[in-house]
Amino acid sequence: MHIDIITVLPELLEGPLNHSILKRAQDKKLAKIVVHNLRDYSTNKHRRVDDYPFGGSAGMVMQVEPIDRIISKLKSERNYDEIIYTSPDGETFNQPMANSLSLCQNLIILCGHYKGIDYRIREHLITKEISIGDYVLTGGELAAAIISDAIIRLIPGAIGDEQSALSDSFQDNLLAPPVYTRPAEYKGWKVPEILLSGHQRKIEEWQHEQSIERTRRLRPDLLDD
Ligand code: ADE
Numbered sequence: 001m002h003i004d005i006i007t008v009l010p011e012l013l014e015g016p017l018n019h020s021i022l023k024r025a026q027d028k029k030l031a032k033i034v035v036h037n038l039r040d041y042s043t044n045k046h047r048r049v050d051d052y053p054f055g056g057s058a059g060m061v062m063q064v065e066p067i068d069r070i071i072s073k074l075k076s077e078r079n080y081d082e083i084i085y086t087s088p089d090g091e092t093f094n095q096p097m098a099n100s101l102s103l104c105q106n107l108i109i110l111c112g113h114y115k116g117i118d119y120r121i122r123e124h125l126i127t128k129e130i131s132i133g134d135y136v137l138t139g140g141e142l143a144a145a146i147i148s149d150a151i152i153r154l155i156p157g158a159i160g161d162e163q164s165a166l167s168d169s170f171q172d173n174l175l176a177p178p179v180y181t182r183p184a185e186y187k188g189w190k191v192p193e194i195l196l197s198g199h200q201r202k203i204e205e206w207q208h209e210q211s212i213e214r215t216r217r218l219r220p221d222l223l224d225d
Pocket of ligand 1: 088112130131133
């Protein structure tokens with residue numbers, strides 16, 4: 001999978017994309033993430049990529065030309081499955097969306113900033129708009145990192161134990177069951193007896209019941225679906 005991320009703040013993405021599973025997936029050549037500085041595509045001598053909004057509301061708007069220039073260049077190099085724009089007014093990101101994006105070969109993620117991008121980009125170039133939740137971030141970079149993490153870890157081979165990606169919370173609309181490790185007792189706090197029993201079928205039944213109970217208590221909306 002190849003992901004091109006377009007941003008005015010490339011430094012913000014250096015940390016999150018270069019550690020742990022995302023780093024390992026890139027080292028193993030399962031994924032490649034290239035971060036592009038949108039300012040490199042400005043023709044302005046101060047490398048500006050924003051301007052005042054027509055109609056005079058508050059805040060700045062990201063201009064159409066630099067964004068069109070970089071997206072056109074990228075599109076001349078490969079075919080993209082989706083051109084994603086991160087924005088609080090996009091479709092809310094969830095596990096099914098991550099699953100389907102993890103099957104893509106080439107993605108662009110354009111990080112929004114300021115008051116947003118010139119709407120013509122959204123009308124003519126963007127194919128998918130994603131929000132990571134109902135709150136407003138300073139920019140779309142952290143959203144792009146979250147989306148990249150959620151999809152790259154699903155690529156076969158990206159995490160050591162593929163079974164564990166499948167048993168994640170949300171993968172089947174249920175929260176994951178509680179997990180424990182040694183010691184079996186600490187300060188009198190005990191691990192549930194059943195997990196020490198060695199009886200695999202009963203353990204799985206218990207885990208499933210726990211998943212249902214936790215989902216009912218913490219995220220009843222997931223059961224409505
Ligand atoms: N940019 C600002 N807020 C955002 C959000 N909630 N999701 C995605 N991109 C954003």
